[in-house]
Amino acid sequence: MTAMTPANDAAPDPLRIAYSPCPNDTFVFDAWAHGRVPGAPALDVTFADIDITNGVAERGAAAPGSSELDVLKVSYAVLPYVLDEYALLPCGGALGRGCGPLVLTREAGVDLAGKTVAVPSEKSTAYLLFRLWAADTLSGGVGEIVVMPFDEIMPAVRDGGVDAGLVIHEARFTYQNYGLHRLADMGEHWEATTGLPIPLGAIIARRSLGPDVLRSLADAARTSVRMAWDDPEVSRPYVMEHAQEMDPSVADQHIGLYVNEFTADLGEDGYAAVRGLLTRAAAEGLVPALRPDALAFP
Template sequence: MRIAYSPCPNDTFVFDAWAHGRLIGAPALDVTFADIDITNGMAERGELDVLKVSYAVLPYVLDTYALLPCGGALGRGCGPLVLTSEPGVSLTGRRIAVPSERSTAYLLFRLWAAEQVPGGVGEIVVMPFDRIMPAVRSGEVDAGLVIHEARFTYRNYGLHRLADMGEHWESTTRLPIPLGAIIAKRSLGAERLRLLADAARRSVRAAWDDPEASRPYVRAHAQEMDPAVADQHIGLYVNEFTAGLGEDGYAAVRGLLTRAAAEGLVPALAPGALDFP
């Protein structure tokens, strides 16, 4: 089974047991590591069987892929941040770096900016997420939208938090923040899709039951990250919604994509598009 997910600690933690053949009855995985902007593009081109993608890309790919009800990343207090080199900077007409224009972070940012940035932002520059903070610090861009462990490390770059997209989302919706989704090709068939969902759920449970087992895999793919930051990353992004979206999780995904469609940021979802076979 060909799968792509990021080398970030939350993904390697979640998929460790499955990727290393420790789940009885689960299909073997052929893993490709790729940043979220790459996996979003893979999904739009219909590449690979299973992918970790941004929830924001779902309206473009749900004809080909089904959303698995587990394995992804939602949560509270874990939203993307807007960072600047000086506090209190106005973003009107400014140059902003983002990790992807198909990312959930970008949708949350555009919904926030529509309310909070009079006149709108200026140029949007897409760059790998690990380049964004250096670009803000150097003045290459005026602000950066950051994800992942950057919420723990941005002060190391001398940067300032201008706004928290998650705080804005949660205060206006009372719902968790939908970030990353696991999708699988519909052509695999309903039985196979259910098998994949079961494997993803069991892999999450196995990681929680024996967190030490995943440490070599996590560390191997996060070599430049402080182990304490990696643990914080996992603690924030792997939670009850990873084991199962549940009512609040599905409400969050529908809410985000419905609001984004109303703003013309994504196509509207077809009825039943999020339903799992």
């Protein structure tokens, strides 16, 4: 008698996802990460700052099939380098209005021409927005660019280590605690010159997962954020657990600023903003040009 091979009823391996511990990401993904989104794939979550996930995505794009992660939160600035291997999900990311990066200085009204500016990364959306702003407003151009960890930038500006700093996220709400001044708002400049929302962080997934899985990921992300909106208190423990001792009121401001209609669906304006940013950045020689269908979702 031939032995029967038992059916393989084992659950599929969880999808490997990486996003930041920032309140907007933990708020968006709380329901999905904790198995409360019906029918959604299980997740194996890694917390990583966006400069780390940008690097993972670039390495995965350079060696297809080698990525240790299936889904990542990355900067929109890295998309031109990775879209052959990864697809942009039409939801889950961070775009908005009034939420752009800031340039901070010790003294008000500093002329940045020729000055040293600290930035969190040269492959970040904040950096692209800064360079586009500088091209439009600084006839002499900036001087040295110094890359340093995000949490070291405001102390470095305060202590005179650099002339100015480019900051993101909760620094919008806390920079005055360091005695710093807002020299310019990159988001205000972007919105004034384009009329479009500010593209900041994107959710991407490996194209090799296939169209059906990619669509299921988008559905899960949309459902997860809507569940968070429906009952924000459910996500609060997860948000505050990873908020790095952030004051709860700052965490709430952070979520209110970065989680919005574009998180649920990029929509026409969202896609226009992403393409507009990357097209203008390519024209300045900051990133490679996108191919026409690069942002299309399966």
